[in-house]
Each structure stands twice: as C-alpha cells, then as structure tokens.
Amino acid sequence: MIHEIFPKVFHNHYDPEKAACQDSPVMCFQGRKLLCRVEGDTISYPRAEEIVPAGGPDASKLVFLFDISGEDYFLCPGGGPEAFADYEYRDISVYGKVFPLDRAYAAIIAFHLNNWYDTERYCGRCGHELVRDGKERAMRCPECGNLIYPRINPCVIVGVIHEGKILTTQYNRPNAGMFALIAGFAEIGESIEETVAREVKEEVGLKVKDLRFYRSEPWGMSSSLLHGFYCRVDGDPTVKPDGEEIAAGRWWTPEQLQECYTPSHVALTSEMITKFMRKEVTEESLWGEKA
Ligand SMILES: [Zn+2]
Incomplete structure (x- = not known):
C-alpha cells in the first residue's frame, strides 16, 4: 500500500523552525495538479533552489511538511509558480503510476496538507485571519485562540x-x-x-x-x-x-x-x-x- 515505503521512513514530526535547503523538494499545487517531472515511471519534484528563479517564493516562505528518511519536504503555499524547465503540472492521480513509492506517498500526503492549509485560512468562530501555530501542526486564531488541527x-x-x-x-x-x-x-x-x-x-x-x-x-x-x-x-x-x-x-x-x-x-x-x-x-x- 502507498504508505509502505520501507526501508524509507516517514516522519511527521512538525518543526516550524525548519528551513528549506537548496536541494529540499518543494511540493507545488495548482488545484488537483502537482508540479513534478516524470521520466519513465520515476517521479521527482523541483528543488527549493529551482523555485525562486521560476517565480516561486524564497525559501523562508516555504512551509515544512514532513521528512522521509532525512529528506525534508516543503510546501509552496498559496499555489505554485507556472510550470518551468521540464517540470509540468500533472493530475494528483499520478501517484498511482510512479516510483519510488516514498515519493508517490509524499505526493498524496502533501496533497492532504495542501488542501487543509488552503481551506483553513480564516477562523470559523470569529472570522479573523489564522496563523500557523508555533508549536504544533495547527492553525491558530490570534484573536480568539481557536485552534484548528489537520482534518482526518x-x-x-x-x-x-x-x-x-x-x-x-x-x-x-x-x-x-x-x-x-x-x-x-x-x-x-x-x-x-x-x-x-x-x-x-x-x-x-x-x-x-x-x-x-x-x-x-x-x-x-x-x-x-x-x-x-x-x-x-x-x-x-x-x-x-x-x-x-x-x-x-x-x-x-x-x-x-x-x-x-x-x-x-x-x-x-x-x-x-x-x-x-x-x-x-x-x-x-x-x-x-x-x-
Ligand atoms: Zn477566532
């Protein structure tokens, strides 16, 4: 199944201080489409250093998602840049046809988190704009203290x-x-x-x-x-x-x-x-x- 990525190991520990390195993979979405490069049945994602010249945000704006065996994945918040070089936007269902499995798994978990970040922007209780919490993977309302965790x-x-x-x-x-x-x-x-x-x-x-x-x-x-x-x-x-x-x-x-x-x-x-x-x-x- 998609989460069985042994010998790779998925870590979902949230660290808001974590910053992207030049070679960190960055998950960029436009709706249901994911920016990726597929060669044969191998998928790869743009690196942080490739995102900026392509019109994406600089590394400090990227959101840490998770790490897989020490490789930190980041999210390009608010939608990705236009396709560039040999990266293209593919429907997220591409996860079912590509390898290695840990990268296919990264796609589906990033999709889940991107949907959540995209949806939870305003407090449902008071309407104030939410901010990312400093400790947990949660969105926090600075006005009323409402905390919203990822929906599962x-x-x-x-x-x-x-x-x-x-x-x-x-x-x-x-x-x-x-x-x-x-x-x-x-x-x-x-x-x-x-x-x-x-x-x-x-x-x-x-x-x-x-x-x-x-x-x-x-x-x-x-x-x-x-x-x-x-x-x-x-x-x-x-x-x-x-x-x-x-x-x-x-x-x-x-x-x-x-x-x-x-x-x-x-x-x-x-x-x-x-x-x-x-x-x-x-x-x-x-x-x-x-x-
Ligand atoms: Zn609120």
Whole structure:
C-alpha cells in the first residue's frame, strides 16, 4: 500500500523552525495538479533552489511538511509558480503510476496538507485571519485562540464475504469499474464498527456480522484514514444496490477474480480483494471455520 515505503521512513514530526535547503523538494499545487517531472515511471519534484528563479517564493516562505528518511519536504503555499524547465503540472492521480513509492506517498500526503492549509485560512468562530501555530501542526486564531488541527476523516472499506465469495460493487457514475468495495465515512456518534454495518446496509441492503478488522491506510486524496474490515452476511445474501451511489454488485470466487482482476499496489481496497483472490484471506483464516 502507498504508505509502505520501507526501508524509507516517514516522519511527521512538525518543526516550524525548519528551513528549506537548496536541494529540499518543494511540493507545488495548482488545484488537483502537482508540479513534478516524470521520466519513465520515476517521479521527482523541483528543488527549493529551482523555485525562486521560476517565480516561486524564497525559501523562508516555504512551509515544512514532513521528512522521509532525512529528506525534508516543503510546501509552496498559496499555489505554485507556472510550470518551468521540464517540470509540468500533472493530475494528483499520478501517484498511482510512479516510483519510488516514498515519493508517490509524499505526493498524496502533501496533497492532504495542501488542501487543509488552503481551506483553513480564516477562523470559523470569529472570522479573523489564522496563523500557523508555533508549536504544533495547527492553525491558530490570534484573536480568539481557536485552534484548528489537520482534518482526518475516519472511513471504512468493507470486504463482505459469503459462502466462498467476496462482494464487489460498481459506483453509479460514468466509466466506474466493477471492483470497488463498500466504502464510506463515519458519521457523528457512531463507532467505526457501526459505520461498517450502516454503509453495507445503505449501499447494498445486506445485514452483516462477525466483523474482522484487517488494517488501516492513510488516504490523503479524501483526507481520510481508511479502516479495512472483512465481515460476513447475516441472513439473506440478496444484493440490492441502492441505485444512487451504487449501480451494481457482484459476488466473486477467488478463481473468477484470478481471470479478470488486476491488482494495484497502492490502495487498501485492492489489497483486500487481492488477498481474497490469492486465498491468503479465507473464511477459515478469518473465522476459523467455513460459513
Ligand atoms: Zn477566532
């Protein structure tokens, strides 16, 4: 998955005093587009020393984001300069097609933070302009003291299993693929387990039981923290897509998936389908028995 960048290590410790060096990578966004250079399947980003002559801000204005194995990443605040040299603005979805994985991961986390900095500019309580806090990764209102932390939305990805098959769904939008899993955001006042039950019921009309937490993944595209669960059907297995968010649903055996499913190396959804396809996750491994 995208955050598995070993042997590189991601450090999110926030240090507002940290200044960019000449060769620090700088993440520049224009909307959903990221300034980068892609050669073959290798991605790289402009360095601080290249940004200034291209019309970008000087190093003191850049915002420290995080470090990956000692390499400090910075953000060009308020939108990047025009494309220059052989750097170009590419849609952020480029992260799924490029290597090394630590740079692809940097793109998605920087995207998350850029959206947050871009949104949190004024105090929602009193309307005063916010400033970056001196200690934590937070925006602070100098007028009323309001503190705003980066927004992280809890979300579920659900692999529903029934009698040796897994359910995949198709979103109700043009060109949607057939290999989504049930997914959705937690709502106020519910546990993450309750989110699983509600989303499955809403999207395909199934009641589920025996939830097994699989693993989680930070997903900057939707400012989310994804929680992957497997579960099984409780009662009637008839899939009834809601027709609004979900157009169709289908049960697959591992063998059927092997014929037509192409795994992706970045997403939790794909890993969960792939584990089932390869029989590394089975009803027996999850529940110690057949359904
Ligand atoms: Zn305020």
